[in-house]
Structures are given as structure tokens and as C-alpha cells.
Amino acid sequence: xxxxxxxxxxxxxxxxxxxxxxxxxxxxxxxxxxxxxxxxxxxxxxxxxxxxxxxxxxxxxxxxxxxxxxxxxxxxxxxxxxxxxxxxxxxxxxxxxxxxxxxxxxxxxxxxxxxxxxxxxxxxxxxxxxxxxxxxxxxxxxxxxxxxxxxxxxxxxxxxxxxxxxxxxxxxxxxxxxxxxxxxxxxxxxxxxxxxxxxxxxxxxxxxxxxxxxxxxxxxxxxxxxxxxxxxxxxxxxx
Numbered sequence: 325x326x327x328x329x330x331x332x333x334x335x336x337x338x339x340x341x342x343x344x345x346x347x348x349x350x351x352x353x354x355x356x357x358x359x360x361x362x363x364x365x366x367x368x369x370x371x372x373x374x375x376x377x378x379x380x381x382x383x384x385x386x387x388x389x390x391x392x393x394x395x396x397x398x399x400x401x402x403x404x405x406x407x408x409x410x411x412x413x414x415x416x417x418x419x420x421x422x423x424x425x426x427x428x429x430x431x432x433x434x435x436x437x438x439x440x441x442x443x444x445x446x447x448x449x450x451x452x453x454x455x456x457x458x459x460x461x462x463x464x465x466x467x468x469x470x471x472x473x474x475x476x477x478x479x480x481x482x483x484x485x486x487x488x489x490x491x492x493x494x495x496x497x498x499x500x501x502x503x504x505x506x507x508x509x510x511x512x513x514x515x516x517x518x519x520x521x522x523x524x525x526x527x528x529x530x531x532x533x534x535x536x537x538x539x540x541x542x543x544x545x546x547x548x549x550x551x552x553x554x555x556x557x558x559x560x561x562x563x
Contacts, residue, residue, distance in 0.1 A: 350382070359389045377406035381413050384420070393423040394506035394528040398561040401504070405563075408442040424505065424529020426548060446494050453491045456484045501534035503542065506561040512553035516541035524551050532560060 350365035363386035370379050384399035397420035403413045418428045429438045444452065463477040505528050513520040516538040526532070526546055532555070536543035541554045 354382070354386065354389075357389075359386045362386050363390070375406060377403040377410065377413065380406070381410075381416070384416060388416070388420060392506070392528075393420050394504045394530075395561055396420045397424065397426075397529045397531075398504040398506070398563050401502070401563050404442075406445060408445055414439075420529055421531065424527045426530050441490075441493075446498050449487070449491050449494050453484075453487045456480065456487050460484045502563040503532045503534050503544065503560040504563065505530045505532065505555075505559060507559040510555045510559040512544070512546065512551055512555055514553055516543070516554045518556075520554065523553055524549065526551075526555070534562065 346365050346369060350362045350369070353359070353362035353365065363383060366379055366383045366386065370376070370383065373379055380399045380403035384396045384403065387393075387399060388396035397417065400413060400417035400420050403410070404417050407413055414428070421428050429435050460477075460480045463473055463480050466472055467474055467477045505526050508528050510526045510530075510532075511522040512524045512526055513522050524546070526549070530546065530548070532542075532544040532546055534542045534544055535552075537557075538554075540557050542557055542560060543552070543554050544560075545552050
């Protein structure tokens with residue numbers, strides 16, 4: 325039994341050491357300008373930690389240095405959704421989108437309001453809403469049974485409604501199928517095929533909303549240009 329436990333511990337220690345060494349090696353490659361080699365290690369690490377925003381961030385950095393602004397923006401956006409308060413992630417996402425003529429903060433929206441809206445991740449907003457719901461139910465029970473804390477109960481109801489609206493707005497955004505133009509240019513066509521005429525060209529790094537799919541084509545909306553049409557799947561990267 326002791327030998328089995330020792331073997332398991334050694335294997336666990338070796339796996340942890342390998343993971344740390346792999347990340348350190350990736351960072352070393354990045355500092356040396358070997359961005360492709362670093363990218364391979366980061367993408368391999370992503371399979372072990374699929375919800376780590378900083379792995380996505382480092383992948384985005386590699387793509388940005390390699391000139392793939394669209395793939396950089398896609399990975400920065402994935403990191404932003406997981407860690408929206410991180411200033412480096414937000415800054416690099418803004419730069420990558422700007423390279424394609426896109427904006428992270430919509431025109432007319434104050435940046436401070438945008439930061440407040442995305443201060444918490446979607447999962448954190450969910451957790452906060454359920455916590456407030458539990459508090460509302462507890463205060464409601466006290467008020468019904470003992471007729472106490474009415475004002476506190478009503479205040480909790482208002483806060484819960486506001487947080488519920490915040491959660492609904494974030495849920496709507498979460499359900500949107502966003503994509504980024506990864507090719508140098510994506511041709512927006514009137515139908516799902518190269519035989520349909522192109523109505524516009526969208527540059528690399530531009531955000532799209534995917535509405536439908538057919539064969540090798542996505543039906544998309546380009547909100548910044550007020551366009552709707554079809555683009556080839558291999559020209560975009562879904563977020």
C-alpha cells in the first residue's frame with residue numbers, strides 16, 4: 325500500500341512539474357521571439373486548463389506577434405469573458421480589435437459604464453444573483469413571520485431586480501454567437517456560396533454575429549457596418 329501511495333504521489337508531482345516547466349518553456353520561447361513554438365506549448369496547455377484566461381491571453385499575444393490580428397482578437401476576447409477586470413487583457417483586446425477597425429466599447433457608450441457592466445464575469449453575475457435571491461427569500465420569510473425588516477426586505481427586492489436585469493443582459497450577450505474575421509479579408513456575399521455576389525469586404529479582426537450556418541458558410545451580421553450576409557467558415561474564428 326505504501327509503495328502504491330508513493331508512486332501516485334511521485335506521478336502527481338512529476339505531472340505538476342512538467343506543467344510548470346512547459347509554461348516556463350513557452351514563456352522562454354516567447355521572450356526569444358519564437359512565437360510559433362510558444363504558441364504550440366500554450367495550446368497544448370489549454371487542453372489541461374480550458375478555462376484559464378491567462379493561457380488564452382498568452383495565445384493571443386503569440387498570434388498578435390505573428391501578425392494574425394484576427395486570431396489574437398478571438399483569444400483575447402475569450403480571455404476577456406473569463407477575466408473582464410484584467411486591465412492587460414482589456415488593453416490588448418482593444419488594440420487587436422482596433423487593428424481591424426473595430427471597437428470594444430460601442431460608440432456613444434461611456435467607457436466607465438462599459439467597464440462597470442463587464443466588471444464581473446457572467447458566472448460571477450450568476451452567483452451574485454442567486455445569492456441575492458437567497459437573501460431576498462430569507463428576509464421575506466422574516467417579514468412574513470415576524471413583520472420585521474420590511475424596509476430592508478423591499479430594498480433587497482429592488483437590488484435583486486436590478487441584478488436580475490444585469491444577468492439577463494449578460495445572458496443575451498453570452499448567447500450571441502460571436503466570431504472574428506481571421507483571414508486578411510472576408511467577403512460578405514448575398515448567399516451561401518462563392519457564386520453569389522459579394523456586397524462588402526470585412527477586414528481581419530472585425531467582429532461578426534453568426535446567425536445561421538449552411539455547409540461551409542456562416543450567415544452573419546456586421547453591426548458596425550449594418551450588413552448581413554454570408555461568409556466562408558474558414559475566413560472567421562468563432563469565439
